[in-house]
Amino acid sequence: MNFSKKNEKITLATCAILGVPLPFIMPATLEQHTDYLSDEIIADPSKRSYPTFDLVRLLKTVFEPTQHCKVCILVDFAEPQTLMKNFRFLEEEGYPVQKKAHQHFYTALKNGVMDQLGMHGGEMFAYKITHGSNLDLADEAWDCTGKQVSLDRDIYSNYDIVLCVSTYSATAPLTAKAKQYGFRGATLHGLNDIILSSGLAVNYLDVSRDAEKIRCAMTHADSIEIDFALEDGRILTAWLGLDGQEAQKSHGLCNGLTPDIANLPAGEVYFVPSDARGQFPMKYEDGTLGVLEVVDRCIIHSTLIAGDQRTIDAHNARLKDDPMTGTLGELGFGTQVLPVSGADIQDEKVLGTCHLATGRDDHLGGDIVPTMFKKHENSTHDDILFAPHKTPNFNISQVRMNRDGSQEIIIENFRPSAYILSALRGE
Numbered sequence: 471m472n473f474s475k476k477n478e479k480i481t482l483a484t485c486a487i488l489g490v491p492l493p494f495i496m497p498a499t500l501e502q503h504t505d506y507l508s509d510e511i512i513a514d515p516s517k518r519s520y521p522t523f524d525l526v527r528l529l530k531t532v533f534e535p536t537q538h539c540k541v542c543i544l545v546d547f548a549e550p551q552t553l554m555k556n557f558r559f560l561e562e563e564g565y566p567v568q569k570k571a572h573q574h575f576y577t578a579l580k581n582g583v584m585d586q587l588g589m590h591g592g593e594m595f596a597y598k599i600t601h602g603s604n605l606d607l608a609d610e611a612w613d614c615t616g617k618q619v620s621l622d623r624d625i626y627s628n629y630d631i632v633l634c635v636s637t638y639s640a641t642a643p644l645t646a647k648a649k650q651y652g653f654r655g656a657t658l659h660g661l662n663d664i665i666l667s668s669g670l671a672v673n674y675l676d677v678s679r680d681a682e683k684i685r686c687a688m689t690h691a692d693s694i695e696i697d698f699a700l701e702d703g704r705i706l707t708a709w710l711g712l713d714g715q716e717a718q719k720s721h722g723l724c725n726g727l728t729p730d731i732a733n734l735p736a737g738e739v740y741f742v743p744s745d746a747r748g749q750f751p752m753k754y755e756d757g758t759l760g761v762l763e764v765v766d767r768c769i770i771h772s773t774l775i776a777g778d779q780r781t782i783d784a785h786n787a788r789l790k791d792d793p794m795t796g797t798l799g800e801l802g803f804g805t806q807v808l809p810v811s812g813a814d815i816q817d818e819k820v821l822g823t824c825h826l827a828t829g830r831d832d833h834l835g836g837d838i839v840p841t842m843f844k845k846h847e848n849s850t851h852d853d854i855l856f857a858p859h860k861t862p863n864f865n866i867s868q869v870r871m872n873r874d875g876s877q878e879i880i881i882e883n884f885r886p887s888a889y890i891l892s893a894l895r896g897e
Contacts (some may be wrong), residue, residue, distance in 0.1 A: 476609070477574050481805065482669065485844060490654050492673070493576060496807045503594075504890070504894075504895060505639075506518045506807045507807065507891070507894055507895055511807060512807060512821065512822075512885070512891070513887065514886075515807050515808055515809045515810075516601050516663055516809045517809055517821065518668075518808075518809070520667060520668050520671045520672060520674075521671050521673075522667075522671065523574070523666045523667060523670055523671045524559070524619075524671070525574065525575065525578045525583050525605070526583050526587060527584050527673075528670055528674070528734075529541075529587055529631075530587055530885050531574060531588075531673070531723070532656060532674055532722055532723060532725075532732055532734070533631055533654060533656075533724055534726075535725075535726075536587040536588055536589050536631075537587070537588035537589075538588060538589075538590075538630075539587075539588075539589050539590075539630040539631050540589070540590055540591040540628065540631070541579065541584070541590075541591050541592060541627050541629065541630065541631040541632075541633065542591055542592070542593045542594065542595060542625060542629045542631075542632055542633070543571055543579075543592075543593070543594040543595070543632075543633045543634075543635060543830050544569050544595055544596070544597060544611070544625070544633070544634040544635070544640075545568040545594065545595075545596050545597075545634075545635055545636060546565070546568075546596065546597055546598065546599040546600070546637050546638070546640075547565070547568065547596050547598070547599060548597075548598070548599050548635040550596035550598055550611065550612045551612050551616065551618065551660075552608050552879065553565070553596065554594075554595070554596035554612045554613065554614060554616070555614065555615065555616035556614065556615075556616075557572065557614055560572060561649055562629070564660065564690055564732060567635060567637055567659070567660060567661050567662075568596075568635070570635070570661050570662070570663075570666070571633075571635035571658075571661065571756075572594065574666060575633060575635060576592065576594045576700075577633070579593050582742065583817065586683050587632075591615060591629060592802060593614075594613075594614060595611045595612065595613055595625060596611060596612050597610065597611040597612075597621060598610065598640050599636075599637055599638065600640070601638065601640060601847075602707070602847060602850040603638050603829075603850045603851055603852050603853070604638075604639050604640065604641060604643065604756070604829070604830060604833070604850055604851035605607070605643070605846070605847065605849060605850055606643045606705050606840060606846070607621060607640060607644075609621050609622055611621075611624075611625065613813065613837065614794045619666070619737040621647075621661055621664075622647075622651070624640050626647050626648075626651035626653060626734045627651055629653055630653055630654065631653065631655055631712045632644065632648075632653055632654075632655035632656075633654075633655060633656050633658065634655065634656070634657045634658065635658045635659070635661050636657070636658075636659045637659060637660070639656045639657055639658055639659045639733075639815070639851070640657050640659065641731055641733050641833055641851075642830055642833035642851055643658060644731050645731045645833040646832070646833065647729050648729040648730060649729050651729075652722075652729050654724045654727075654729060654730055654731070654732075655724070655730075655731050655732070655733060656724065656731065656732040656733070657672075657732075657733050657734070658734050658817075659747070659815055660687035660813035660814070660815045660816075661813075662813055663736060663812060664810075664811040664812070664813075664816070664824050665811050665813060665815070665816050666811060668735075668808055668809055668811070668816070669734070669735030669737075669808050669811065669816040669819065670734060670735055672735075672806070672808075674721075674723055674777060675723075675737070676752070677707060677736055677737050677805075677806060678719075678721035678722060678723045678736075680805050681719040681720070681721040681737055681738065681739060681750070681805045682719060682721065682738070682892055683717075683893045683894055683896070684739045684803070684805045684890060684893060684894065685717045685719045685739045686738055686893070687878075687889065687890060687893035688714050688871060688880070689711045689717035690715070690716060690717075690873060690874075691714070691715075691717070691741070691871045691872065691873045692711075692712060692713070692872045692873050692874070693709060693710060693711050693712055693871075693872045694709075694710045694712065694741075694867060694869065694870070694871055694880075695707060695708070695709050695710075695868075695869070695870045695871070695872070696708045696710075696868075696869050696870075697866070697867045697868045697869075697870075698714075698715055698749075698750055698856075698864050698865070698866060698867070699864060699865040699866075699867040700751060700775070700863070700864050701863055702775075703865065705867065706748070706749040706750055706751060706761065707745050707748050707749065708746065708747075708748040708749060708750040708764060708826075709728065709746065709748045710741075710743045710745070710746045710801050711744050711745030711746065712741050712743060712744060712800070712801075713744045713745075713778075714873075715741060715742070716729065717739050717740070717741060718738045718739070718740050718741070718834065718835065719738065719739050719742065719804075719805075720733050720737065720738040721734075721736050721737070722735070722736030722737070724733055725855040727894045729760050733815070734815075734818045735806070735815065736806075736809070736819065737804060737805045737806030737808070737819035738802050738804055738805055738818065739802070739803050739805055740800055740801060740802035740803070740834065741800070741801045741802075742799065742800060742801075742831055742834050742835060742836040743767060743798050743800075743801055744767070744878070745766065745767050746764050746766075746767045746768075746798045747764055747765055747766070747767075747783065748764055749761055749762065749763055749764065750764070750826070750854075750880060751775065751861070751864045752772065752854065753861050753863065754777070754781050754785070755862070756781055757777055758774070758776070758777025758778045758781040758782065759774075759775035759776045759777055759779075759863055760772040760773060760774055760781075760782050760785070761773045761775060764798065765891050767797060768793060768796045768797050768798070769789060769796030769797075769798070769828065770785060770789065770793075770796065771789070772785045772786055772789075775863075776858070776863075779871075788848075788867075789868055792843055792844040792845060792848045794829070794838065794843045794844070794845070794848070795806065795828060795844050795848050796828060797825050797829065798826055798827070798828060799828060799829055799830060799831030799834070799836050799838050799851065800825075800826065800827035800831055800834055800836075800851070801824070801825075801826055801827075801851050802818060802824065802825045802826075802827070802853075803818045803869075803880065803881075804818060804820040804821050804822065804824070804826050805815070805819065805821060805824045806819045806820060806821060807820075807821050808820050808821075810857070810859045814855050816858075817855060817857055817859070817860065818853055818855050818857075820857065821886050821890075822838060822857075822881055822883065822884045822886050823843055823855065823856060824856055824859040824866065824869060824881060825853045825854055825855045825856060826853075826854045826856075827851055827852060827853045827854065828846075828850045829843075829849065829850045829851045829852055830843075830849050830850065830895065831851065833851070837866050856884075857884065858884050865883060865884065866883070866884055867880055867882065867883060868881065868882050868883075869881040869882075
């Protein structure tokens, strides 16, 4: 396949105009198929067709080179020492994520995938569930014989590629461990059938290229303004200062031998806010709706819109007890045309959505680290996704980017703007 020279020139030109380097350019022998960027499919991503999930294609694309790499799989359980022995969890009710890890990764690796990729190993280990997004992992783990092992001594030190298919995200702690021990890996928490048949079935060369186009279109932004329209007619606006920083991307490729962790499904452009103020709405897990007040990058108070006042009170008590839990550590924008999966790991990557995150952001290059929190269990990285299926009670009426004295609309009514679509299509 031949990479479109038109697209290559536009991407290069965009970055050249902005005065930024282009960190990732696909070879000229590759061509991007952009039929999924039609108006019809963007309006209804369920109409997009996908190839059948292929673990060989996924691992080869994400981790090239794979030859001579030793690979393993990590899963999590409340009682790993019991459920991992002889794969007992396969006989128990529940554990859908771990069962998919066994079927689509462990069994597939053993049944020929490793041979095709020139890899070896293929063992599965289980660690104790963290009960929180991106909390550090305990060092103890267990293999399928019931033997206890050490993540540091026996896994991070002895494997080249670590695939973590878990209940809660482990991207932050594994990113730190990858840099310490020199391995590569991927985190795939919340894995389900929709993700397997869409977000993990796509061509990650295309995903990376699309993310790069949007990254170039947004990099060096001075600030972002987000308008939220509530059902009662109010418009809340959140302002996030970015200080002209270079935009980053989660694009799914972990090529070469440099230690790194890919978050899959990928497809996101993100920033680490330097400042923030204003208001934005919040939908809590129990369905309660609140308005969050932000000052100096931190959420300082929540006010009830509808639902249970006790939920609001509990959040305010947590903010008062440990203010770091309200610090905004990420602003992200989806770059993929994907169907809703019901799992934020994919749904935050959908084009037209955006998300904020509170808590640690050291894995994103930020300055919020676990030791800054009053309690270890508070040192999470928690995404707050704004998407039609997730937050139907309020609309993102507009997202505006301010850069070098000019303004561009990025999102309107959960749809990518003409500016973003033009960048994606190379127009």
